[in-house]
Amino acid sequence: MIEVHDLTKRFGKTVAVDDLSFAVHPGRVTGFLGPNGAGKSTTMRCILGLDRPQRGTATFDGRPLVASPRALFQVGALLDASYVHPTRKARHHLRALAASNGIPRARVDEVIELVGLSSVATKRVGGFSLGMRQRLGIAGALLGDPGYLLFDEPANGLDPEGILWIRTFLKALAAQGRTVLVSSHLLSEMSLMADELVVIGRGRLIAQAAVGDFVRQAAGSWVFARSPHAARLGELLGERGHPVTMGEDQQSFTVTGIDAAAVGELAASVGLVLHELTPQQASLEEAFLEVTKEATEYQAGDATNTPAPPPAGPSPADTSWPAPAPPRREAG
Amino acid sequence: MGDVIRSEWIKLRTVRSTVVLFIVIVLLSAAVAALVAIFDTERPDDGLGGVIVGLNISTLLFGVIGVQIIGQEYRFNTIRATFAAVPRRGRVLVSKKVVLIVATAVTAALMVLLALGLSVAILSARDGGLDLGAPGVMRSLAGSVVLCVLYAAVGFGVGTILRQPVAGIVVVLAYPLVVENIIAGIVLAATGSDDIEDSVVRFFPFIAGSNLASVDPTLNPWLGGAILAALAVVLIAIGWVLVQRRDA
Numbered sequence: 001m002i003e004v005h006d007l008t009k010r011f012g013k014t015v016a017v018d019d020l021s022f023a024v025h026p027g028r029v030t031g032f033l034g035p036n037g038a039g040k041s042t043t044m045r046c047i048l049g050l051d052r053p054q055r056g057t058a059t060f061d062g063r064p065l066v067a068s069p070r071a072l073f074q075v076g077a078l079l080d081a082s083y084v085h086p087t088r089k090a091r092h093h094l095r096a097l098a099a100s101n102g103i104p105r106a107r108v109d110e111v112i113e114l115v116g117l118s119s120v121a122t123k124r125v126g127g128f129s130l131g132m133r134q135r136l137g138i139a140g141a142l143l144g145d146p147g148y149l150l151f152d153e154p155a156n157g158l159d160p161e162g163i164l165w166i167r168t169f170l171k172a173l174a175a176q177g178r179t180v181l182v183s184s185h186l187l188s189e190m191s192l193m194a195d196e197l198v199v200i201g202r203g204r205l206i207a208q209a210a211v212g213d214f215v216r217q218a219a220g221s222w223v224f225a226r227s228p229h230a231a232r233l234g235e236l237l238g239e240r241g242h243p244v245t246m247g248e249d250q251q252s253f254t255v256t257g258i259d260a261a262a263v264g265e266l267a268a269s270v271g272l273v274l275h276e277l278t279p280q281q282a283s284l285e286e287a288f289l290e291v292t293k294e295a296t297e298y299q300a301g302d303a304t305n306t307p308a309p310p311p312a313g314p315s316p317a318d319t320s321w322p323a324p325a326p327p328r329r330e331a332g
Numbered sequence: 333m334g335d336v337i338r339s340e341w342i343k344l345r346t347v348r349s350t351v352v353l354f355i356v357i358v359l360l361s362a363a364v365a366a367l368v369a370i371f372d373t374e375r376p377d378d379g380l381g382g383v384i385v386g387l388n389i390s391t392l393l394f395g396v397i398g399v400q401i402i403g404q405e406y407r408f409n410t411i412r413a414t415f416a417a418v419p420r421r422g423r424v425l426v427s428k429k430v431v432l433i434v435a436t437a438v439t440a441a442l443m444v445l446l447a448l449g450l451s452v453a454i455l456s457a458r459d460g461g462l463d464l465g466a467p468g469v470m471r472s473l474a475g476s477v478v479l480c481v482l483y484a485a486v487g488f489g490v491g492t493i494l495r496q497p498v499a500g501i502v503v504v505l506a507y508p509l510v511v512e513n514i515i516a517g518i519v520l521a522a523t524g525s526d527d528i529e530d531s532v533v534r535f536f537p538f539i540a541g542s543n544l545a546s547v548d549p550t551l552n553p554w555l556g557g558a559i560l561a562a563l564a565v566v567l568i569a570i571g572w573v574l575v576q577r578r579d580a
Contacts, residue, residue, distance in 0.1 A: 092346035100339035
């Protein structure tokens with residue numbers, strides 16, 4: 001288990017990571033989600049002991065990485081695909097990395113094969129596409145067959161086929177019992193890749209939850225109904241405490257806090273005709289924007305006057321986050 | 333530690349520009365030595381003029397190698413992968429230094445032997461060769477090798493502190509070649525002295541160190557070398573502390 005505890009990292013006056021605590025568990029892919037500039041990369045560098053935080057700790061099974069003489073056997077990391085020397089050949093890049101931890105050459109060839117770079121192993125990295133560099137970085141992370149894997153935006157620059165590949169790959173690694181932390185700024189991507197989410201904004205924890213729960217709650221769901229008796233039906237629903245928003249044509253409405261079946265049953269019980277009844281969800285990106293809106297670094301206005309996000313829950317089980325705004329939907 | 337040294341050795345020899353730099357250094361000094369031997373009909377007193385001129389130019393380039401071995405890692409951010417794999421940063425620095433010393437010593441020795449061999453061959457074909465037994469000759473040749481290693485060490489310290497290869501290279505070229513001489517000139521003028529041998533100027537690190545390669549030193553060559561070595565040690569120590577404290 002990776003435990004990040006009270007982590008704070010400032011660059012000059014800029015607070016990149018602000019009192020951040022979360023845990024990453026083995027056997028599943030944990031998505032590290034946040035808008036650009038939220039502090040994901042900085043957090044990952046702090047976990048790896050590359051950046052020195054002002055406060056807080058990051059430990060692997062209770063021990064900091066610094067104590068490890070052969071770290072590649074413990075933690076593999078892909079920080080940024082561009083962290084390579086352009087005139088060095090791919091195989092040499094991996095050999096140098098492997099040698100530093102006493103990893104044999106045979107393993108270098110193995111990981112090259114594993115990520116599908118065999119045909120370009122003797123090419124200089126400078127000529128690699130971003131996707132190829134991502135694969136090279138992943139190969140480097142796998143050298144020591146580590147129990148912990150950290151990937152910073154690994155899907156960046158990959159084509160759809162590559163994204164599918166990395167998704168399957170990360171899931172397989174987690175299924176082997178490894179602890180996998182993978183960052184992204186795209187909730188849609190994470191929802192397909194991760195089992196659990198750690199969501200941050202402006203360096204603070206917004207939520208840690210199972211992907212399904214987060215998507216359900218953050219995204220919010222509502223029911224859209226069309227009926228010649230929309231007004232009457234809306235009234236009935238309102239009386240039962242479900243917020244209703246009437247469509248402009250007065251022939252439709254949306255309602256939250258009740259599922260489609262219950263709306264249908266209610267309509268039938270009072271003999272009202274329905275023309276359409278649809279359960280609906282906000283898109284993942286909409287939901288994500290909603291949740292991180294307050295915490296977005298580049299929001300307009302004076303940052304110091306922006307209300308702070310709610311305090312982070314201390315336990316990983318805490319799934320509190322700001323309530324989603326009611327769905328805004330054009331009538332019709 | 334052996335593993336990390338092996339890793340650094342792989343890194344050193346797998347970057348094209350570094351390999352090219354090593355080759356250029358050896359060929360440049362050989363070429364200058366040969367040209368001087370061929371065209372300089374007035375033999376310098378020490379009989380080593382051509383060899384030494386070539387070496388002087390190349391010595392500066394060893395400082396560049398010292399900067400590059402660490403500066404390139406920062407420039408391309410590979411230092412992050414390096415430190416993530418070997419979190420004990422001191423091990424990385426020591427390993428780099430070991431590889432740097434061995435690589436520069438071997439290259440400098442090759443460079444001196446080639447330059448010397450060419451000079452001897454050309455001069456003996458012309459008028460009888462060099463007197464290698466003359467006082468100071470063998471010592472200045474050995475001293476040249478030591479001086480190259482020290483330049484590389486200073487470059488390593490500068491590169492570790494600055495992290496920017498270009499800035500580092502400017503420093504290791506401009507300071508010994510220009511800045512220290514300007515300061516020396518000012519000091520000489522201010523003290524009304526015109527003789528380096530009597531002035532504090534002879535203890536300036538690069539002026540002092542240059543005695544290592546000089547057949548006619550103004551200061552005990554080994555003392556001069558020790559002064560330059562002390563500068564390298566101080567710079568590397570500062571770099572060491574910074575590397576431990578800074579973000580990678």
